[in-house]
Amino acid sequence: MKKLINDPEHVVAESVEGFGWAHSDIVEVRLDPLLVLRRGGAVAGKVGLVSGGGAGHEPLHAGFVGVGMLDAAVPGAVFTSPTPDQILPGLTAADSGSGVLAIVKNYTGDVLNFETAVELAEDEGVSVAVVVVDDDVAVKDSLYTAGRRGVAGTVAVEKIAGAAAERGDDLASVAAIAARVNANVRSMGVALTACTVPHVGRPSFDLPDDEVEIGIGIHGEPGRHRIPAASADVITGMLLDPVLEDLEVARGENVLLFVNGMGGTPQSELYVVYRQAHRLLEERGIIVARSLVGNYVTSLEMQGASVTVLRLDDELTELWDAPVHTAALRW
Amino acid sequence: MKKLINDPEHVVAESVEGFGWAHSDIVEVRLDPLLVLRRGGAVAGKVGLVSGGGAGHEPLHAGFVGVGMLDAAVPGAVFTSPTPDQILPGLTAADSGSGVLAIVKNYTGDVLNFETAVELAEDEGVSVAVVVVDDDVAVKDSLYTAGRRGVAGTVAVEKIAGAAAERGDDLASVAAIAARVNANVRSMGVALTACTVPHVGRPSFDLPDDEVEIGIGIHGEPGRHRIPAASADVITGMLLDPVLEDLEVARGENVLLFVNGMGGTPQSELYVVYRQAHRLLEERGIIVARSLVGNYVTSLEMQGASVTVLRLDDELTELWDAPVHTAALRW
Structure with missing residues (x-):
């Protein structure tokens, strides 16, 4: 470690x-x-x-x-x-x-x-x-x-x-x-690597070099299943589909699309995931009215990402847009 | 990869x-x-x-x-x-x-x-x-x-x-x-792990599990020397000392202290580094007038950090504080 x-x-x-x-x-x-x-x-x-x-x-x-x-x-x-x-x-x-x-x-x-x-x-x-x-x-x-x-x-x-x-x-x-x-908000994540809790000193779980864990928890809890490492576009679909299915977002609705990094993921990869999630939403006629991309809810140095969709109405949009002044979120 | x-x-x-x-x-x-x-x-x-x-x-x-x-x-x-x-x-x-x-x-x-x-x-x-x-x-x-x-x-x-x-x-x-x-600005970084360029497919350099590279470049270029993994406080001193020596900051001067993550470092670790750098500056009578902590100049998923000190005068402080509205920096 x-x-x-x-x-x-x-x-x-x-x-x-x-x-x-x-x-x-x-x-x-x-x-x-x-x-x-x-x-x-x-x-x-x-x-x-x-x-x-x-x-x-x-x-x-x-x-x-x-x-x-x-x-x-x-x-x-x-x-x-x-x-x-x-x-x-x-x-x-x-x-x-x-x-x-x-x-x-x-x-x-x-x-x-x-x-x-x-x-x-x-x-x-x-x-x-x-x-x-x-x-x-x-x-x-x-x-x-x-x-x-x-x-x-x-x-x-x-x-x-x-x-x-x-x-x-x-x-x-x-x-x-x-x-x-x-x-009105649903998420699902993927891990490419485990993280190491400092006072434990060894990775929280074993993940082979050629596999990723779909549905990972933010403490490294088991997800739905492990799959052979796949392309970002394939993985993004595997995260977004269950989110949309559970949330039952309809064509024409506005959403916030939030791609969250798990801590050790390069920002460039988060935007590759964002791109595909945005495309998939547009294909379904869902309007990406707001977006957020970055490391906001992490698992130490874990590599991976999660996709979150929030169904927006006018009031939620107005409150999302309202001024905020914190260390991590500011506008 | x-x-x-x-x-x-x-x-x-x-x-x-x-x-x-x-x-x-x-x-x-x-x-x-x-x-x-x-x-x-x-x-x-x-x-x-x-x-x-x-x-x-x-x-x-x-x-x-x-x-x-x-x-x-x-x-x-x-x-x-x-x-x-x-x-x-x-x-x-x-x-x-x-x-x-x-x-x-x-x-x-x-x-x-x-x-x-x-x-x-x-x-x-x-x-x-x-x-x-x-x-x-x-x-x-x-x-x-x-x-x-x-x-x-x-x-x-x-x-x-x-x-x-x-x-x-x-x-x-x-x-x-x-x-x-x-x-008026100087920096020095440390790598705990290498990063992997996508089209190369293997880590840019080898760094044993018990060593860190002091003075790393943002493409993984060799730094000054490798040392056995040490505490954050020791490493922070090894980054800050050459920065201050080169910059010749005097007691009573104002500085911006910037702790930058290399991409794969948990934010909590960046604040541990920030804490020690802040303490060391105060011990020397240097005033930390502004600060910035986060992943701003990264090397893909490399774990590590750099410490940057900028000597501030009134005009530079005013320009630093001026409104900015970008994806990564906003106030």
Whole structure:
């Protein structure tokens, strides 16, 4: 294992500390427990947005803290849920009195720990709504999940719910918007290589030199099947087809097309995937109204990509377009 | 070799075509010869900025085309200079009558091909100034270079010269600003792994599992020396020290600190490097006034990073802060 780290036990804290120094105009970092907060704290009259989960998926979630998106991100150890004790101060710090929406990816540990933290926060008088993101169509139930996994669609939930909170929607409305995004977003990914968790020191799984894993999870959980390495165009079709089938997008509908890199994929390859996904959507008469391409929900240095489609209506489009000022997403 | 590509011969064109579709609000892509142009074409009264070079370093340069940065980018084949015939239409398309600044990384092929294209453009009545970027302190002369190589500092040259052009500076002034940035920026990189050029199909060099290459070039050219894999903090010091020594930054001066990923490095590791570089600069009394962290000048899927320091004065800071709207840099 070769990594640009010091002690594997301290990699998350050191990385988040560096992140805080690099983006001190946007965030404030607390080290004990580890938290990334929107600079200036909770905004009066605004619903707070909190997300979190295991580290190793950067820029998710800390990279999405800032104006128009999250108020707090809670990073756990690599691929490990943050504890309730760590989530709780994230929830309270994000509350200005207007309540907090917790955005949780659907993994058993995350769901349980957030549930416990939410109970504790409510005991302290914070109103909390929860949305569980489960956009991955690859598998139903998996190594760490009951039901579908939450993957790259989380970015859309955080961006759009963040814009709704920023314009002044109340907690019930922000939660409803987040649920609407989750209901209309689907993803599926592929891995070309495994990744290595620092404190484990060996690749999470074995993938032969001539095979790829279709439907991979963002922690390297098994997908649907392994196939001999194929062309980008063939693989893109194998990712997009189940997404569209599950989402039942109709001809003439507008979508956001999001091609996400798993961390170790050259950007040029992501655009080759984007090109084919865009072509396949156009062939079906689906309108690619918005797009996003890049490393947003990663699995350390894994090579691979995922394709996410979000069905857009006018309101979701307007909220997607609303200004955002975070380390990883800015317009 | 596993890559998300189709035919290795078409990967650059397909990727650039996908890039153009994903960012059609910012750029226009021409496929023959391959060119990425600022949407809407040359801006009346504004000096045009053109850069280019081998593909495989994305988002450089196409990701920096747009308001406040480049007017045209000319991508060659992977790690191969674009031809004069391809550069020429980039230069003419970027000219609104106010002249064009060509920003060229210091590699023999790029310098020669741009020189030829500049002569041809001048024959057609376009005034062209050239700045050659050579910020890499690792080696003097190398596999593809007489003198120092141009690496991540190119981003600073393109951003700051782009802002000078956008505010209406004339060609001589924009060229002088670009030269001033180049005179005040230095970089050095490290590779943990090699990358594989698609049409070659095998890694560019061999790097044992327990060694890293200090001073690597962005095409995998040899650096200064190989060392046994060390901690991020040790490696960061080995990159930063020669940069500061060469740049002769004094206590109390302001700098931009830029930690660049080579393409396959997890973002969390880049922030571990950033943290240590920031600490080392502060220890020397140097003020980190601005920062940038991410994959901006890559080498396909190479794992590694580079550290760039730019000495800032008030004008360079103001131009760095000026609005930019490109696919890869936006504020």
